[in-house]
Amino acid sequence: MLRLITDFDGPIIDVSERYYRVYQFCLEKTRSPDQPVRQLSKAEFWKCKRAYVPEPQIAMLSGLDEVQAQEFAQLRRQTVHTLPYMVYDSLVPGAVDALEKVQQAGVDLVVMTMRRMLELEYAFNRHNLERFFPKNRCYCLNNDYVKTRDIDDKPLLMERAIAELPAASEVWMVGDTEADITAAKMHGVKVIAVLCGIRDRAQLERYEPDLILNNLSEAVDLVLRQHLPQVS
Ligand SMILES: [Mg+2]
Structure with missing residues (x-):
């Protein structure tokens, strides 16, 4: 999987x-x-x-x-x-198409965010995203969680996900900050950093992700391409 x-x-x-x-x-x-x-x-x-x-x-x-x-x-x-x-948040262009592609390919899709549950549910409703993420594939903060720093909190979420989710043959993480890269690398997960978010290339490079791509669409294409059986 x-x-x-x-x-x-x-x-x-x-x-x-x-x-x-x-x-x-x-x-x-x-x-x-x-x-x-x-x-x-x-x-x-x-x-x-x-x-x-x-x-x-x-x-x-x-x-x-x-x-x-x-x-x-x-x-x-x-x-x-x-x-x-x-209300000022908006969808990144192409993101929903990318999620649909992942879903259609039968990939096990998980969201991992430093949003609190209420904040995540708000965005799910507003942008019709709940269809991609069943409850047991949502890793977010409890509503009463006291945040410290994302770079400390996110690896804890990753640790929980790895403990709870069924084993997978291959796991990739996509994120836009040092917190995502750190969380993935601490747990041996391959990580693609994307440039469409809140960090520029120079910041992302400092944390040495496996790849830096422009957006989720590019990340999804790469992951699916790598995973497809090679046709000779
Ligand atoms: Mg982010």
């Missing part, structure tokens, strides 16, 4: 608009009334995120001082994963 474990935000969902709206909100909330700030354009902002620029530094690039930058980062952390902002 061939298994594909996919991350959710990045390969399937584009969170850039949500993150940008939260950035705008936090900048506005944190600045003093008369303080001049320089709001980054969405392209500038997203480039920073993809280059893994820390939130306080993004705040300071936008004209906040050091103390404000900490407040900004804290407010941002409290806000970014709240449901009112999730």
Whole structure:
């Protein structure tokens, strides 16, 4: 059996608009009334995120001082994963086609995400994605889980998945961050990093994934191609 474990935000969902709206909100909330700030354009902002620029530094690039930058980062952390902002999430073009292809090929499809269950269910309903992921193929955080850092939390999810899921002859992981790459590599799972998410190529390369491809479609094509019996 061939298994594909996919991350959710990045390969399937584009969170850039949500993150940008939260950035705008936090900048506005944190600045003093008369303080001049320089709001980054969405392209500038997203480039920073993809280059893994820390939130306080993004705040300071936008004209906040050091103390404000900490407040900004804290407010941002409290806000970014709240449901009112999730309406800004959208499907990555081609992602649903890729999922359909995987499903039709009979691949065991698993989603592994740092979303809480409620946040995942919200997106499932909104984008009609539940059809791809039965409950026992969803690895997400409990609603009351206290997050530490994705790079620490995600390997724990992977550990659970490996313990619970039936054995597979071949397992691949697709994700868009260092947390995905680390989780996979810690557990001997082959990993494809995709460039359509929140990290750029330079950031992904630092963690040495097996492959770096543009998106989930390319990853699915590669995995299916490798798995097909060779015709001579
Ligand atoms: Mg992701």
